[in-house]
Structures are given as C-alpha cells and as structure tokens.
Amino acid sequence: MGTWLRRLPSAHTPLPPAPLPNRRYLGCSTAHPGSGRGAPTGLRLPACPALRLPARPAPGLLPRGGAPSMPAAGGDRAGPGPLRQRGSRRPQGAPAASALSARPPAGCRAALGLVTLLSFASRFHRLPEPPHVCWDETHFGKMGSYYINRTFFFDVHPPLGKMLIGLAGYLSGYDGTFPFQKPGDRYEQHNYMGMRGFCAFLGSCLVPFAYLTVLELSKSMPAALLTAFILIFDTGCITLSQYILLDPILMFFLMGAVLSMVKCNSCSDRPFSASWWLWLSLTGVNLAGAMGVKFVGLFVVLLVGLNTIYDLWDLLGNLNVSLVMFGKHLLARVFCLILLPLTLYVAMFAVHFEVLNKSGPGDGFFSSAFQSQLIGNNLHNVSIPEHLAYGSVVTMKNLRMAGGYLHSHWHLYPEGVGARQQQVTAYLHKDLNNLWIIKKHDSDTDLLDSSSPVEFVRHGDIIRLEHKETSRNLHSHQHEAPLTRKHFQVTGYGINGTGDSNDFWRIEVVGRRAGKLIKVLRSKIRLTHVATGCILGSSGKTLPKWGWEQVEVTCTPYVKETPNSLWNFEDHINPKLPNISLDVLKPSFVEILLESHMVMIRGNSGLKPKDNEVTSKPWHWPINYQGLRFSGVNETDYRVYLLGNPVVWWLNLFTIGLYLLIAISTAVALKRGVQLTSEHKELSRVVLCGGGQVALGWLLHYLPFFMMGRVLYFHHYFPAMLFSSMLTGITWDTLLKFFSQFLSPAATGRRVYGGGILALILLIMYSFYLFHPLSYGMIGPMASDPSSPMAGLRWMDSWEF
Numbered sequence: 090m091g092t093w094l095r096r097l098p099s100a101h102t103p104l105p106p107a108p109l110p111n112r113r114y115l116g117c118s119t120a121h122p123g124s125g126r127g128a129p130t131g132l133r134l135p136a137c138p139a140l141r142l143p144a145r146p147a148p149g150l151l152p153r154g155g156a157p158s159m160p161a162a163g164g165d166r167a168g169p170g171p172l173r174q175r176g177s178r179r180p181q182g183a184p185a186a187s188a189l190s191a192r193p194p195a196g197c198r199a200a201l202g203l204v205t206l207l208s209f210a211s212r213f214h215r216l217p218e219p220p221h222v223c224w225d226e227t228h229f230g231k232m233g234s235y236y237i238n239r240t241f242f243f244d245v246h247p248p249l250g251k252m253l254i255g256l257a258g259y260l261s262g263y264d265g266t267f268p269f270q271k272p273g274d275r276y277e278q279h280n281y282m283g284m285r286g287f288c289a290f291l292g293s294c295l296v297p298f299a300y301l302t303v304l305e306l307s308k309s310m311p312a313a314l315l316t317a318f319i320l321i322f323d324t325g326c327i328t329l330s331q332y333i334l335l336d337p338i339l340m341f342f343l344m345g346a347v348l349s350m351v352k353c354n355s356c357s358d359r360p361f362s363a364s365w366w367l368w369l370s371l372t373g374v375n376l377a378g379a380m381g382v383k384f385v386g387l388f389v390v391l392l393v394g395l396n397t398i399y400d401l402w403d404l405l406g407n408l409n410v411s412l413v414m415f416g417k418h419l420l421a422r423v424f425c426l427i428l429l430p431l432t433l434y435v436a437m438f439a440v441h442f443e444v445l446n447k448s449g450p451g452d453g454f455f456s457s458a459f460q461s462q463l464i465g466n467n468l469h470n471v472s473i474p475e476h477l478a479y480g481s482v483v484t485m486k487n488l489r490m491a492g493g494y495l496h497s498h499w500h501l502y503p504e505g506v507g508a509r510q511q512q513v514t515a516y517l518h519k520d521l522n523n524l525w526i527i528k529k530h531d532s533d534t535d536l537l538d539s540s541s542p543v544e545f546v547r548h549g550d551i552i553r554l555e556h557k558e559t560s561r562n563l564h565s566h567q568h569e570a571p572l573t574r575k576h577f578q579v580t581g582y583g584i585n586g587t588g589d590s591n592d593f594w595r596i597e598v599v600g601r602r603a604g605k606l607i608k609v610l611r612s613k614i615r616l617t618h619v620a621t622g623c624i625l626g627s628s629g630k631t632l633p634k635w636g637w638e639q640v641e642v643t644c645t646p647y648v649k650e651t652p653n654s655l656w657n658f659e660d661h662i663n664p665k666l667p668n669i670s671l672d673v674l675k676p677s678f679v680e681i682l683l684e685s686h687m688v689m690i691r692g693n694s695g696l697k698p699k700d701n702e703v704t705s706k707p708w709h710w711p712i713n714y715q716g717l718r719f720s721g722v723n724e725t726d727y728r729v730y731l732l733g734n735p736v737v738w739w740l741n742l743f744t745i746g747l748y749l750l751i752a753i754s755t756a757v758a759l760k761r762g763v764q765l766t767s768e769h770k771e772l773s774r775v776v777l778c779g780g781g782q783v784a785l786g787w788l789l790h791y792l793p794f795f796m797m798g799r800v801l802y803f804h805h806y807f808p809a810m811l812f813s814s815m816l817t818g819i820t821w822d823t824l825l826k827f828f829s830q831f832l833s834p835a836a837t838g839r840r841v842y843g844g845g846i847l848a849l850i851l852l853i854m855y856s857f858y859l860f861h862p863l864s865y866g867m868i869g870p871m872a873s874d875p876s877s878p879m880a881g882l883r884w885m886d887s888w889e890f
Contacts, residue, residue: 204317208296212289212330215865219727221275223720226333230269233258237265243451245693248441249381250335257287284333292330292337296320298344303818305351306779311846316818318850322857325733327864342378343389373425377433388789453517457610457659458674472668473661477546477607481663484523487627489652493640494523497556497581503635507568511581515627515640524557530593549603560585562592565618565644572630576643593619609661626654707794710806713738715887728867730890736856741813748820780819787812
C-alpha cells in the first residue's frame with residue numbers, strides 16, 4: 090500500500106468551483122534519491138496529506154554546510170544547496186505557500202456557520218419531549234445521580250461519560266433524587282434538561298467536526314457540505330443525540346480525535362510550530378476522552394496509531410531529516426499520543442474513586458479490601474476477628490473478578506437439573522442469605538457458648554458449612570452441574586444441620602503448611618470435597634430465570650488453581666474473639682485501577698440481553714435492518730424509534746462499494762502509468778488519501794464487532810456510520826468532478842457537478858421530511874394502519890413503528 094500511496098498525483102492546478110490551495114510537498118518524484126531512475130511522465134506524485142513533509146528544511150534538519158546533492162526527478166544530479174522544488178518560486182510580494190495552504194476555500198466559514206446552526210436546531214428541537222425516561226436513560230441518568238450523591242456503583246464502561254452527565258446535571262440544578270427505575274417513569278418536577286441538553290450539545294458538534302474533517306481531506310466545500318447535510322438530516326443521529334446516553338459523548342471525542350489528527354497532518358510542513366503542537370496535543374486529549382467513555386474508543390486509538398506509524402515511517406525514509414530530528418518527532422508523538430492520553434485516562438479514574446466514596450450497589454463486584462474503603466460499607470472502619478474459629482458466622486467471596494458471594498436460598502433446583510435440592514449460587518450483592526456457620530464435621534455442639542473454649546480452624550481441617558438462614562449444609566455429589574458439563578452439582582442439603590458425608594469439605598490455604606491458622610480477608614482458601622475430591626468454585630455463568638440469574642456454583646473435578654476456585658472470608662462474626670482494624674488492608678491506587686479494569690472487562694464480555702430486548706447482528710446495521718424502541722409501544726404512547734434515515738444509510742452502503750471500485754481502478758491506473766491531467770491527479774489524491782483514511786476508519790469501527798461474543802445493539806454502528814457518511818461526501822464529490830471534466834463547455838460541467846450535489850442534498854432532505862416523526866415522536870395509529878401519518882413508510886417488515 091505504501092508504494093502506490095507515494096505515487097499519488099500532485100495538485101498544481103485549481104479545481105472549480107473553489108480554488109485549490111497550491112500546496113508544496115517533498116518527495117514528489119517516485120524516484121528515490123540516489124536511485125538514478127525517474128518516474129514515468131505524469132507520475133511525479135506527492136505523499137498523502139497525512140504524510141506531508143516540510144517543504145523547506147527547518148533549522149537543524151540539514152547538516153552544517155548546506156544540503157547534500159540530491160538527484161532530480163529524472164535521475165540527474167542537482168547542484169549543491171537547498172533542495173529546489175517545483176512551485177517553490179514565487180513572484181516578489183506573493184503569499185507564501187504555507188499561507189495559501191492555510192486559506193480555506195471561499196465561503197467555507199459561512200457554510201460552517203450554516204451547518205452548525207442547522208445541526209443545533211435539529212438536535213435541540215423538541216428536546217424536552219417526551220418528559221419521561223427513555224431507553225438507556227434509566228442506566229446513565231441513574232449513574233449521573235450516583236455521582237451527585239457520591240454513591241459507588243459498577244458499570245462495564247469507563248467513568249468519563251457518566252461523570253460528565255452527572256456534572257451537567259449538578260450544574261443545571263438537578264439534585265440527584267430521581268430514581269430512574271424504568272423507562273416510562275415521568276420526570277415530574279425533576280430537572281432533567283441539563284443532562285439531555287449536554288448530550289444534545291455534544292451530538293450537535295459532530296456535524297461541524299465532520300464538515301471540517303472532509304474539507305481538510307478533500308479541499309472541497311461541496312464534499313464537506315454533502316457530508317454535513319447527511320448527518321444533519323439523519324434521523325438516527327438526531328435520536329441518539331437527544332437523550333441521556335453515552336453515545337453522543339463517545340462520538341464527540343471520536344470525531345474530535347479524527348479532526349485533530351487530520352489538522353495535525355496538514356501542519357506537517359510546519360513541524361513543531363504552535364499549530365502543530367496544538368493539534369497533536371488535542372489528538373491525544375480526544376483519544377483519552379474516547380477511551381474514557383467506552384472501550385470501543387480503542388478503535389480510534391488504533392486509527393491514529395496506524396496514521397502515526399505511517400507518518401514516522403515516511404519521515405525515516407526522508408534523507409533530508411536527520412536522525413536527531415527524527416528522534417524529536419518520535420518523542421513528540423510519544424508524549425502527545427501515548428503519555429498525555431494515559432495520564433488523562435488514569436486521572437479520570439482517580440477522580441472517579443475520589444468522588445464515589447459511599448457504599449452502593451456496586452460494592453459486591455469488588456474485592457473485600459476495596460470495599461473496606463467505602464463509607465457505609467459493613468467493612469468500613471470496622472474491626473473484626475483476625476483468625477477463623479469454629480462457630481463463626483462468615484461470608485465467603487469468590488476471588489474471580491465479579492465472582493460473587495457463596496449464597497443459598499429456599500428455592501430448589503427444577504426437575505431435570507441434577508438432584509431436586511436447595512440451590513447454591515454466587516450472588517454479587519450483600520445479602521443475609523450469604524451467611525454461613527463454620528462447624529466441625531463430626532460435632533454439632535454450640536461453639537459460641539461462652540463456657541466452651543475457642544477452637545481455631547486450621548489449614549487442612551475437615552469442616553461443615555451450615556447455611557444460617559435455612560440450616561442446610563453445603564453439599565455436593567456426582568450429579569452434573571446445571572450449566573457446566575463434567576462439573577458436579579452443589580446444593581444445600583439436610584435438616585437443621587444434619588446431613589450426610591457429602592457435606593464434608595477440607596479447607597486449605599494457598600501456600601500454607603498444615604496446622605496454620607486462617608486469616609480473614611487475607612488468606613486465599615479452597616474447599617475440597619472429601620467424598621469426590623472436587624473443588625468448590627464459581628463458573629462465572631449466569632443461571633436461567635429459575636436460578637434468579639445468579640452465578641452458577643459447581644464442584645470441579647479438575648484440580649487446578651484458578652481464581653474461580655479460590656475464596657476468602659469477608660464478614661466474620663464471633664463474639665468470643667478479639668477484633669483488629671481493617672485499615673491494614675487498604676489497597677493502593679494502582680491495585681484499585683487494575684481491579685476495576687478486570688471487573689469491567691469481565692462484565693462487558695458477560696452482558697446478556699434483557700427480556701423482550703431487541704438485539705441485532707453486525708450485518709444488520711449497514712442495511713438499516715432493524716431499529717430500537719426508545720419510547721412507547723402502543724398507539725396511545727408517545728413513540729420514538731431509533732432508525733437511520735433510509736436514503737442516507739442505503740446511499741452510504743452503496744457508496745462503500747462504489748468507493749472500492751473507484752479506488753481499485755485509480756490505483757491500477759497509476760500503477761500502469763496512465764497519463765493523467767493535473768485535475769485528475771488531484772482527484773486521485775483525494776480518493777486514495779482522503780477517502781482511504783476515512784474508509785480505514787469505517788473498517789476499524791465496524792469489523793471488530795463480528796468477533797465480539799457479547800450482546801450487540803443497533804446503536805453500536807453509529808461511530809462507523811460517521812465514517813461512512815464522510816466517505817459518501819468525498820466519493821460523490823470526486824465522482825461528479827471527474828465526469829463533469831469531460832463535458833464541454835466548462836460551464837455545463839460545473840452545472841452538472843453542482844446539480845448532482847444539490848440533487849443528493851434535496852433527496853436526503855425529502856427523506857428526512859418523511860421519516861422525521863421517528864426522531865421527534867409519534868402518537869396515533871401504527872404504520873400498518875392506513876390512517877397513520879407513517880402509512881406506506883414501513884419499507885422493511887423488520888421495522889417496528
């Protein structure tokens with residue numbers, strides 16, 4: 090790919106209707122310095138804008154004494170002195186090339202103002218409607234409330250998006266008291282507009298970001314306008330921007346990173362200038378923001394990383410750049426694109442843990458040591474007995490991330506699932522059903538009697554665990570586990586502590602010798618079933634409805650030391666023992682940071698669809714196969730339906746195939762040495778360089794979903810949709826320019842070109858006119874009813890509006 094990217098046509102002739110800046114590039118010839126071979130006529134092509142090099146060596150670029158002799162394009166030797174380029178001469182008083190390159194096409198500022206105004210108007214129109222909780226507002230609005238109340242919670246995404254939502258609510262006067270229990274709950278007097286308005290503001294910024302990105306890549310205002318109108322009038326983008334969701338926040342940072350990267354590339358002829366440092370730093374800041382909202386922000390990190398690697402590789406091959414200067418370029422990118430984003434990313438978690446210092450619904454997902462730092466948690470500022478003794482009431486926590494507490498309840502396993510005995514599960518939350526009493530395997534005396542001596546539990550002892558609430562013993566046998574094949578079922582068995590020999594377990598501490606005492610919280614223990622030799626563990630699999638969607642507990646016959654089969658004792662109640670403070674267990678920030686990431690990753694991979702929830706597959710998304718209900722189901726409900734503008738989405742899909750055809754044809758023509766006019770050279774550069782970067786962004790934000798095992802939804806495609814929309818603007822602008830150049834006179838070509846762009850924009854606007862009720866709300870008959878305003882618009886049976 091690198092070979093033909095360097096052979097792209099240079100632009101020395103302005104294109105109608107907007108004059109093109111006369112940019113200067115180094116390395117315009119395909120001949121490598123010193124090779125003695127030149128390129129065929131018409132193929133002296135510059136590098137892509139992303140790989141543009143300084144037109145004139147900056148101080149320190151060349152060794153003292155002037156530039157070395159360099160070969161000319163045709164292989165002749167040039168004399169000593171600075172490298173001379175085509176287009177480097179200019180009449181006295183003419184503006185420098187750098188000034189020309191910075192000058193935008195005529196009228197682009199007015200166009201930018203227009204599309205920005207339309208974007209904000211479309212996103213803020215009817216923003217208060219409906220005045221009730223819609224779709225995932227029940228999650229992210231609630232999490233914003235948790236930040237305002239400083240209540241700790243668990244989520245599968247990094248914290249930045251929820252922190253910003255909480256901050257927007259706090260600054261707008263929301264007090265964090267609305268429960269956000271379920272979709273449809275009315276907000277009543279609660280101030281929710283600050284949070285919705287914040288998300289709508291960031292969603293509105295996507296349009297000017299995309300406009301400026303396409304303008305920078307194509308140097309064509311019509312291409313940028315077409316892209317902007319696609320996003321302004323897409324019903325899906327509007328809907329996703331109007332509610333308390335993470336998606337507009339994620340896409341804001343994503344597009345900010347792409348725009349900053351493209352702007353930094355355009356400053357590559359002025360390295361280490363103020364503007365170059367600004368855009369490079371902003372790229373790093375936006376990368377941290379994208380990663381801090383959702384882990385899919387990694388995709389734009391990969392896009393910027395590939396661009397940076399290619400940029401550095403091109404610099405390394407430029408003999409005008411000394412190794413010292415190359416080292417400076419490398420260090421600048423390491424600082425701005427690696428160290429700066431990492432620092433900001435870690436700082437987000439520092440703020441997150443500092444703000445959320447009160448016990449909440451997320452405690453059980455984290456280790457006992459972490460929980461001891463949360464105000465209100467039963468482990469916070471408490472003293473408990475240090476060593477385990479018989480008669481103690483304890484809770485056992487699995488050391489697998491989000492493994493849960495050993496738990497039982499009165500419900501039995503259903504018919505056909507092993508023995509019909511009491512269920513034993515792992516539960517992620519604090520509960521009285523997590524309490525167990527440690528007893529001797531061969532005695533049932535009351536060991537908490539003040540007259541009986543204290544007997545400590547030691548490594549290697551055989552014990553019995555009696556469930557405090559139901560008085561049944563922890564039990565296993567050779568019936569198969571509910572979900573995990575070849576593992577044994579674990580149940581609660583017996584009456585008032587009386588059972589059989591399958592209730593006996595050998596307690597062992599990892600790394601200890603026989604006879605050693607067992608420490609609460611700090612000792613990692615495993616329970617080996619005496620009768621079968623299997624080991625008690627949490628499989629991590631979620632049980633069906635009959636198991637209350639708790640985590641499966643099994644007894645594995647495979648003797649292997651993994652976090653699944655290791656436990657620690659957390660709560661410990663024994664009035665006969667002295668207590669110690671838990672402050673000695675305080676974890677470091679690095680330990681908390683690593684633990685939180687492990688919990689998030691495991692939680693993300695284990696996401697399951699809820700009842701009646703509409704999930705989808707990645708191949709559904711580009712064809713707009715199925716939407717999502719944001720609000721309402723029946724005719725009397727206020728219905729909002731997330732679905733892309735069909736004309737926009739199908740045009741984007743068609744354009745992806747069209748672009749591949751054009752790009753391959755262009756690359757083959759250049760490789761075969763086809764003679765091109767200066768206008769066609771510039772169009773080839775736009776297609777292969779500008780379009781290539783956008784197409785790569787679409788691939789990186791779409792293809793990885795085919796490899797994900799977690800549940801997927803339609804809204805996951807919208808970051809990729811931003812790239813496909815930019816590709817549509819670039820491709821159709823280039824195609825119309827190409828064909829208009831064959832028309833005579835030139836005025837006819839310009840009319841065809843302008844008419845084609847206008848026709849596409851009008852088609853998109855008309856489609857938006859038809860489908861806008863999907864975004865702004867519908868009340869009345871469904872689309873299947875002839876009297877419905879949406880009658881005749883249900884073009885696919887899978888659409889549910």
